[in-house]
Amino acid sequence: xxxxxxxxxxxxxxxxxxxxxxxxxxxxxxxxxxxxxxxxxxxxxxxxxxxxxxxxxxxxxxxxxxxxxxxxxxxxxxxxxxxxxxxxxxxxxxxxxxxxxxxxxxxxxxxxxxxxxxxxxxxxxxxxxxxxxxxxxxxxxxxxxxxxxxxxxxxxxxxxxxxxxxxxxxxxxxxxxxxxxxxxxxxxxxxxxxxxxxxxxxxxxxxxxxxxxxxxxxxxxxxxxxxxxxxxxxxxxxxxxxxxxxxxxxxxxxxx
Amino acid sequence: xxxxxxxxxxxxxxxxxxxxxxxxxxxxxxxxxxxxxxxxxxxxxxxxxxxxxxxxxxxxxxxxxxxxxxxxxxxxxxxxxxxxxxxxxxxxxxxxxxxxxxxxxxxxxxxxxxxxxxxxxxxxxxxxxxxxxxxxxxxxxxxxxxxxxxxxxxxxxxxxxxxxxxxxxxxxxxxxxxxxxxxxxxxxxxxxxxxxxxxxxxxxxxxxxxxxxxxxxxxxxxxxxxxxxxxxxxxxxxxxxxxxxxxxxxxxxxxxxxxxxxxxxxxxxxxxxxxxxxxxxxxxxxxxxxxxxxxxxxxxxxxxxxxxxxxxxxxxxxxxxxxxxxxxxxxxxxxxxxxxxxxxxxxxxxxxxxxxxxxxxxxxxxxxxxxxxxxxxxxxxxxxxxxxxx
Ligand SMILES: Cc1cc2nc3c(=O)[nH]c(=O)nc-3n(C[C@H](O)[C@H](O)[C@H](O)COP(=O)(O)OP(=O)(O)OC[C@H]3O[C@@H](n4cnc5c(N)ncnc54)[C@H](O)[C@@H]3O)c2cc1C
Numbered sequence: 001x002x003x004x005x006x007x008x009x010x011x012x013x014x015x016x017x018x019x020x021x022x023x024x025x026x027x028x029x030x031x032x033x034x035x036x037x038x039x040x041x042x043x044x045x046x047x048x049x050x051x052x053x054x055x056x057x058x059x060x061x062x063x064x065x066x067x068x069x070x071x072x073x074x075x076x077x078x079x080x081x082x083x084x085x086x087x088x089x090x091x092x093x094x095x096x097x098x099x100x101x102x103x104x105x106x107x108x109x110x111x112x113x114x115x116x117x118x119x120x121x122x123x124x125x126x127x128x129x130x131x132x133x134x135x136x137x138x139x140x141x142x143x144x145x146x147x148x149x150x151x152x153x154x155x156x157x158x159x160x161x162x163x164x165x166x167x168x169x170x171x172x173x174x175x176x177x178x179x180x181x182x183x184x185x186x187x188x189x190x191x192x193x194x195x196x197x198x199x200x201x202x203x204x205x206x207x208x209x210x211x212x213x214x215x216x217x218x219x220x221x222x223x224x225x226x227x228x229x230x231x232x233x234x235x236x237x238x239x240x241x242x243x244x245x246x247x248x249x250x251x252x253x254x255x256x
Numbered sequence: 257x258x259x260x261x262x263x264x265x266x267x268x269x270x271x272x273x274x275x276x277x278x279x280x281x282x283x284x285x286x287x288x289x290x291x292x293x294x295x296x297x298x299x300x301x302x303x304x305x306x307x308x309x310x311x312x313x314x315x316x317x318x319x320x321x322x323x324x325x326x327x328x329x330x331x332x333x334x335x336x337x338x339x340x341x342x343x344x345x346x347x348x349x350x351x352x353x354x355x356x357x358x359x360x361x362x363x364x365x366x367x368x369x370x371x372x373x374x375x376x377x378x379x380x381x382x383x384x385x386x387x388x389x390x391x392x393x394x395x396x397x398x399x400x401x402x403x404x405x406x407x408x409x410x411x412x413x414x415x416x417x418x419x420x421x422x423x424x425x426x427x428x429x430x431x432x433x434x435x436x437x438x439x440x441x442x443x444x445x446x447x448x449x450x451x452x453x454x455x456x457x458x459x460x461x462x463x464x465x466x467x468x469x470x471x472x473x474x475x476x477x478x479x480x481x482x483x484x485x486x487x488x489x490x491x492x493x494x495x496x497x498x499x500x501x502x503x504x505x506x507x508x509x510x511x512x513x514x515x516x517x518x519x520x521x522x523x524x525x526x527x528x529x530x531x532x533x534x535x536x537x538x539x540x541x542x543x544x545x546x547x548x549x550x551x552x553x554x555x556x557x558x559x560x561x562x563x564x565x566x567x568x569x570x571x572x573x574x575x576x577x578x579x580x581x582x583x584x585x586x587x588x589x590x591x592x593x594x595x596x597x598x599x600x601x602x603x604x605x606x607x608x609x610x611x612x613x614x615x616x617x618x619x620x621x622x623x624x625x626x627x628x629x630x631x632x633x634x635x636x637x638x639x640x641x642x643x644x645x646x
Contacts, residue, residue, distance in 0.1 A: 014592050015615030017403050026404070037558070037575045095377060118364075118380075120574065120594075123399055125359070125380040125418070126368035133372035138507045140329070141368070142361040162361060165266065166520070169327070169509040183575040184568030187561075216377030216412045223405050231618050232607060238626035239634035245606070246638050248622055252604055254526050254550055254583050255642070 001055035001150050003046040004110040006101055006128075007039040007074060009067040010121040023221040025091070026121070035061075035070045037183040038116030040077070044188035045146055045181060046114050047078035053150045056080040058110070062100050064089035068204050075199035076191035082202065085209040091122070093215035098130035100209035106135065111156060115180040117142050132178035139178040140171045144185045150175070258315075258349040259285040260340055260414075262332075262357035262366065263296040269304045270296070273358035275311070277419035280385065281356045282311045288387035291349040295319055295339055297332060305491035312486070315349055316493035327362065327509040333369030335498035340414050344496055352414045354385075354393065359418035367416050376412045381420040393417075401574035401597035422578060422601050519553040521570060526552030527581045527602070529572060531595075532559040533588015533609065533628055540566060542632045543587065549639050555579060555599075557589050573598035587628040591616025608632070 011031045018027040035043075046057040057079040061067045064087055071082035085100050092100070105113060113135075115128035125141075132139030145161035145168070156175030161168050162182075173179075191199070235244040249255050261281040263274040270278070278294060285292040293315035294308050300318040308316055319335050340352035355370065357363035359381045371378035381398040383405070388394040393410045398420050410417070484490060521527065528547040530540055540554065547554045555572040556565070572579055574594040584602035588609065589595060596619060599605065607620040608628050617623045624631055 013400070013403075013594070015590065017400065017593050093377070095375075121399060123381055123401065124378070125364040126371055126378050129365065129368035130372045133369070140507055141365045164361065164509070164511065167511055169511045171507050171509055173507055184561075184571070187564055187568075216410060217379050218409045218411070220407045220409060222399070223407070225402070225405055227619070232605075232620040232623035234612070234617075234623050234625060236624060238624075239630050241624040241626065242631065242634045242638050245622075245624055245631075245635060246642065248606065249550075249583065252583050254552075255639070256551060 001049055001053045001112065001148065002058070002108070002110045003049055003055065003112045003114060004058045004060055004105055004108070005039065005042045005046045005074070005079065005114045006131075007035040007043065007059055007061050007070060007116070008119045008121075009033050009061060009063045009070045010036055010119065017224055019222055019224065023223060024219070025222070033066070033070065035074065036116045036118075036120035038118070038120075038181060040074075040188050041183050041185050042114040042116055042181045043074045043077050043079055044186050046112075047189075048186065049112070049146075049148050050080075051078075053148065055111075055150075058083060058108075060101065060104060061085065062092065062097055062209060063087060065206075071204055072199045072202070073191070075202050076195040077189065078195060082204040084204050084206045086206050087209060087212075090212070091219075092212045093217060094122075094124040094126045094130065095215055096212040098127045098134065099213060101127065102131050102134040104207060104209070105131070111150065111175050112148065112158070113137070113176070113178045115178070117180045117182045128178050128180040135178070137176055137178050138173045139180075140173060141180040143179050143181045145170075146179065146181065146185065148175075257288070257290040257351060257353040258293050258343060259290050259354045259356065260293045260295060260336075260343075260352045261313075262336060262355070262363060263294050263303055264358065264360060264362055265296050265298050265302040269302070270307050271358070271360070273360050273363070273419075273421050275307060276421075277356055277358040277363070278308075278311050278313065280382070280419050281354070282313070284354060284356075284385050284387065284393075286312065288353075290353060291315065293317065293343065293349060293352075295336065297327075297335075300493040300495055305488035305493065308491045309486050309488050314490055314492060315343075316491055317343075318493055318495045320495060320497050326511075328505050329362070329365045329507060330369050330373075331500040331504040331508075332362075332366045333373055334500045334504045335496075336366065337370050337373050338498050339496060344494065353387075353391075354415040354417060356417045356419060359420050364418050367418050371416050374416075376414070376416055377410060378416040378418070379408065379410050380418045382417050383420050385417060400593060402600065403574075403593040403597050422580075519547075519551065521553045521555055521572070521577050521579060524553035524579065525582050526550040527555045527572070527579050527584045527599075528552055529555045529557070529584060529586040529589055529599070530560060530566075530628075531557035531587070531589030532563075534560065534565070535588075535629070537565040539629070542629075542636060546585075546632060546636055546639075549636065549643075550583075552581065552583075555584075557592075557595050571598075586616055586620065587632060589616055590614050591619050 011028045012034045058081040059074040059079040060083040062085040118125045142162045143160040147159045161170040235241045259281045261278045264271045295317040385395040391413045530543045556570045561568045561571045574597040580601035605620040607616045607623040
């Protein structure tokens, strides 16, 4: 099984999100970076698939040269190869991103392309589907259970499941296929020490994705939603606050 | 011109998320003087006409893609694209300017396919939208699951949009330079304006108000007096058979066993939340006890699930479940934006935290400063005593 996982470098935002003065981007001067949790799970899933059925996991990202770090993080989890489609850091929209990924994976003979369901930052919910259409592959999104049966020709297939109104709906797809997954499909491992050492030494293939095509959705500015003006009313500290807390719960009508 | 909204159906009719999307579609149609149509997959009766009429919809399309039934993402998208390219006997509704759907798993997936089929852009998780000009929409959409908003211009015909599941737009979510009423202000179904009320195209009215949609009846319509708009009788539902390609049906859902376990996190009235401060898997016993005393559910932060202390289906947040309880009691949770993205729908947030400077304390309505291992057992004891128990 040759599996490709597409990941995205996103800022590691904590208690508050800050913007650059021009309102065009998230201020990342104080933050680290990570890949989206959905994508980390996609890498874990791919590693498990190849542990079971053999083959290699390739991680691919479109991003600035610094995104090499996120690729190495994923190599440490067990991916074997890394491809960086290096941009100048300018954000590319979903149409442009899908076009660049499509061109890069087209002739590499992958049996399975995994994505996160949506990027944590821009949340466009469409890159995997666009890539699938461009490659003429079947596709399903939002997956939380995946069972792969490798095989040549018609024998290769997968069964993918997700929640639908409290029940499980499942899809059967022939390979090669495109699947996007959600966090919860597995619990990603911690990188092992040998894994980390290997990741540090591994080479990353750097490709030029070319210029970005024009995007029909044009961002004008970003803004942080207005926060509620007031701070919390402090009911007290420690167990001494419990009577006040019970009164509040009672006033809110949730005590039976 | 027509705004077309995809409706997901469930046994009782349209899903709540779809009705919210329809409300936003109605707001767009209303403000730009366009007609509003709804489409769903299933029999014509799957959506009660009253639900459509209440949001000013007079045209319904019950789509029946040729081939076996069941949800098939690409086939749904193909049928929707065909429909939007040419509304059959559109009752004077005109070409489709926008296609909208709720940003559910299915809605997001179908519109992504529609975008891929047509090569058009898709704006996901919109919370406000208005027309800026022909073929151009001005919109606000969520990034970071709603922790950040993006004002954008979408230039495409038709425009493809999904509506955020929690798109009760925040007071400031309306695109600038355009004062419009909230898109979700839906009046009760029985608010019927006079049948002859045809507002000027630029009249700004609440989204759900009924429009006189230009020439309201198509060539095939009956000659008798038009039923009052806004009433179930005013809605015309047509069954449309759409040809889809065989490849479009290759991926199809099969639904399996229903599973229900206890109070569902997404709909619980009370959620007792636990984060890293709980300290380990054993620490959750008291949260479980409290949740059961309050008839609620336990929710957790991502630290808790990634440590393996609790299963992921209890995670609240951007990559977990979005909750909407009356009360969210967040214990030992710092209040990272990705966590808050999942609980900002709570009516009241109460934080229990040792650190008065934790972000959650600034974001909550009430706070208890202290160790949850002390506060929660005392709270459980107080509630038991109140209930007259041991
Ligand atoms: C893309 C992305 C998506 C994410 N999605 C989610 C998501 O869906 N859900 C989510 O929760 N997180 C999510 N996160 C992670 C998020 O950023 C935070 O790391 C996480 O929410 C922190 O969990 P926490 O509050 O339990 O832990 P911490 O941030 O470590 O906070 C622990 C808190 O407990 C308090 N505390 C400690 N001991 C006690 C005690 N004895 N009594 C009382 N209080 C105590 C501390 O003062 C502190 O405030 C996401 C992150 C990223 C980058």
